[in-house]
Amino acid sequence: MFNHTITWVIIVLLIIVITYFVGPVPPKPVYSTEWPKVPADFSELEAYIAAREDSLPVRKDNQARILWHDSIPRMTEYSFVYLHGFSGSYRDGYPVNVNVADTFGANIYLARWADHGLRPSHSLEHFTPETAWESAREALAIGSRIGKKVIVMSTSTGGTLGFQLAAKFPDSVFALINMSPNLKDDVPGTFLLNSPWGMELAMLVSLGDSRELQHEEPEASQYWDTIYPARALVNLQALVSTVVKKETFEQVTCPVQTLYYHKNMFEEDERVEVNKIPRVHKQLATPAAMEETVALDTPGTHFIGSDIKSKDYRAAQREIIRFCREKLQMKVK
Template sequence: MKKRYWIVLILVFVLAVTYFTGPVPEEPKYDLQLPMIASNLTELDNYINDKESKKPTRKDNQARIEWYGETPGKTEYSIIYLHGFAGSYRDGYPVNKNIAKKLNANIYYARWAGHGLEPQASLDNFNGENAWESAKEALAIGKQIGKKVIIMSTSTGGTLAFKLAAEFPEDVHALINMGPNLEDDQPGTFVLNTPWGYEIASLISFGDNRKIEHEQQIATQYWDTIYPSRALVDLQVLVETTMIPETFKKVKCPVLTLYYHKNFIQEDEHVEVDIYENIHKLLSTPDSMVVLKPLATPETHFVGSDIKSKDTEIVEKAIEEFLRNKLDINI
């Protein structure tokens, strides 16, 4: 019995050493310099269109500016829309478009690095650093096309939005978050940012690629449905290395957070919504300029998307109320 006992102990020890000395996902380095962007708006428009035309993007997934007027011109407000992980501008459409129209604002629909591409290239170069670079470029573009930049976002787009507001407080006029990913609500995701994280991701995805199915056929055009399983690890690393108290404490602008919640059973299943209230308390924004609003009728994580949501009108009305009452905008 003693011999067996020691054998078991040795095996446990070897397994523990093997696990804790295994490869760990590398922590991203988040550069804090905004990229240089063309000040001539026609040149900027051409630059974006030319860059996107060289990518194997799926139809209608390209990044682009939607100008308020018939020709490029700077507006009082600009909106940059940051979609979620494996998503596109349609995960917040038509709310994003309609709000921009009511604000008489130009809107930039960003496309994260690796997103919106044909399956063979989908999320191939996605990681935390590249996602951050995409977000910084979006902010730089927003500054050129509008005097005051409002960031609208869905899911992990909210992760990047909070990070932008924290690092560039003078450049972000307000945040409008729809179901922001401040902590993943999927069981076991925490193990992805641990030793052997990439290997674990392959195991839970049953291979090197992850496949996602949607009830709505059109969603396969606007969401990445096949992508490398390692992207799940890089997503978790992005969230865990940015959504920390130090980030939230640096946010000073007005903040609106909308999310699906009917009751403790019927609520957002993609992200952890119970932490929103405590996160809002960490912000340096005056309490009077922070709004947290649960919505019962969208019945989806993607509250602003007409592909997924059962009620986008309530989302739009909540945003209009925020713009009127908190930002004093006549809308």
């Protein structure tokens, strides 16, 4: 009787294991390396960006835009491209992004990922790793139109995309400045979203087809997507897992600065695993003298460059300006 019971238990377990591994798996993303075509004329470039943003249900002040230094449309020696994080906007790194560009007399393109910053019923509706990558590639192309040397600045998963840009377009990225890059989610079990039944797990975690988030800061709901499809979490994990690889980092040769919040083991970034950051930097092909990691103990948040979220965004701003002056030899204007 005992042996019979054991046999049935083993059979049931085998069925469960087989069912799991033959379950639906999210498709592997395919990342194009084609250089996007954007207008060369400044007026046409602005019109191109505005036409797309105006054609979509973009929430107030979430639109992509170029901020010209001194409000004059002309190419500057350096330009910044800012890539926000998943479900975020330019405000997840503002005012640091804009202040740094202004400090060095540089134009800056504040990108908006595809399907981000839209009114709730449309938020992240068609988000995929490929659409995020397409947005990043176009942002780099626009940055190349408005500045001779492009510095990609980012927050969170914008940093994931930034590393990919530097790896695939090494001649077009002058430097990377990453604020709290998403190299690994700090939520236990996140990797399961990219495994068989990942979509079903995402729906289980979200308690339905959609995920709804609450922010402590009233202003945050305008600049972060607070309701979006559960499948977006699966696509986010697919993006991170297919980009964050040794072969990606080994192709990065440009100067790199990575900043993150860490005070102690109990007070540190609550969204990404910061202990992975130094390990990733060791894999870069960047000369040791031109790469650095900076732990900040005062921001108190993942969003170290945001005046909405951070207790001390100026700490990040000071370190970035120092890096630009000392490592990149940029002059304050």
